Amino acid sequence: MQFDQLLQFFLSGVATGAIYALIGIGFSIIYNSTGIINFAQGEFVMLGGLLALSFTELLKLPLWAAIPCAIAVSTLVGALFERLAIRPLRRPTPINLVIITIGGSILIRGISMLIWGKDTHALPPFSGEEPVIIGGATVMPQHIWIVGITLLLISINKFYFFHTISGKAMRACAYNRRAAGLVGIDVRRMVLFSFIISSAFGSVAGIIVAPLTMTAYDVGVMLGLKGFCAAIIGGMSSGMATVAGGLLLGILESMGAGLISSGYKDAISFIILLLILFFRPQGLFGKSESERV
Template structure:
């Protein structure tokens, strides 16, 4: 009797460990996408609903580099990031900047329109099929306690950490990073002290589309990719950013990880039917109860 209880307890623990690990790796992706949302929000005051599409572009450009240009994976990844970043810059130049009356509602609607356009073009270019991309380093599972993960999960976690560190360094130790923070505090004042606000907006699109693309590339081997993967991933990233109070620092990272873990625990312990509902219930609760984010003070520093 006690033995069976013990083994049952162990099994429960293994399950919990697996849920948490699965949650962490999905959460890391949400975090990367979420940071992309916040960077643009802080520089421009808009929510860029096309953010998810850069995630999709990252994956699909990698596919093109691998299949069509026959590049090895280490070369295909940077190429795909560059290509998606160029798409991000074009989007800012052609859709955001020429706007005569850039009120937030106009801009938000433009980003939604832009996302539909990008998705449509991707559908024409890559077709409607789902595509798979090989893992960076094999598919042999790695056992951690009673749980297993894939080498690709380690890549995801490692690349996420590296990007976050670079991000932190950029915002705190470089001139243009500091200028971008200045824009986030007060665009008008930043303009008055000689910061080119429009250039900072362009920069913000550059950084966030590159990050989105990277997120899309590192998950593609696990989740596969298609022209329409950006929608759901974009929404989840948005949730992460909201939990983090639209901060482009650790708060959004924690928000993403929290979301990933809660989703997988919810699916595992309650019911898998409620997985997406959990994410959106959290989103609504945060917006109702703590619109400044889970960790934010009412008037917090957002960068």
């Protein structure tokens, strides 16, 4: 095995890992403020990509304008989802929440299939397709965009949760919902916020990955699950632990696909998922309560 080949696997693993991290953070934000694992998380990733495509192709918007529009629409769907499906639930037991979010997930997927059909679509890359050579490995400019945007979003996320009033309020909800309610934080609004933020994160992930892997109405399931794996590895943190989880997963997958078999690539993530759930349900990096948002 040559070094540059390994480096190649490593670098493309980092890019996919960054996507998983973004999706995983979406999971964590909702989980920490509500205790819900949102099974529809992956659908927002799908919506991001396909909406961006429609805004560029149908409305002929330039990419820089189409992207914010796509994020806005998917975020709106996320907010509606919370208001129409989660909030009215009479008995929000974990099982009912799993079922309702799965219901929402296939509904969104089904409607998307009616709108965009079953074909796969490609979004144009953000800045050309001229590969960059790094230490003998070729890297697409889109890879760099992915890593850059992920880093940017994570910093914004961190700033929001630690330096703004509403971010701090959400952290308070994560620690203790009742106490947060007692000091006058509108807990229901925070729940809505968490859905908005995480659908925004999901859609960004969907947009930046679309030029690389193509997109279709049913990409949400797998991407969502991989994101969840990342979050589980990171102990459901919405900070660096989940980013590390995503990167680890992306790199292992990319190495596994290159060195073992591409068919079993997806199985790798799920085996890791099961092992972590069985043996280290608190995440690979132990308890880092301070990062729980």
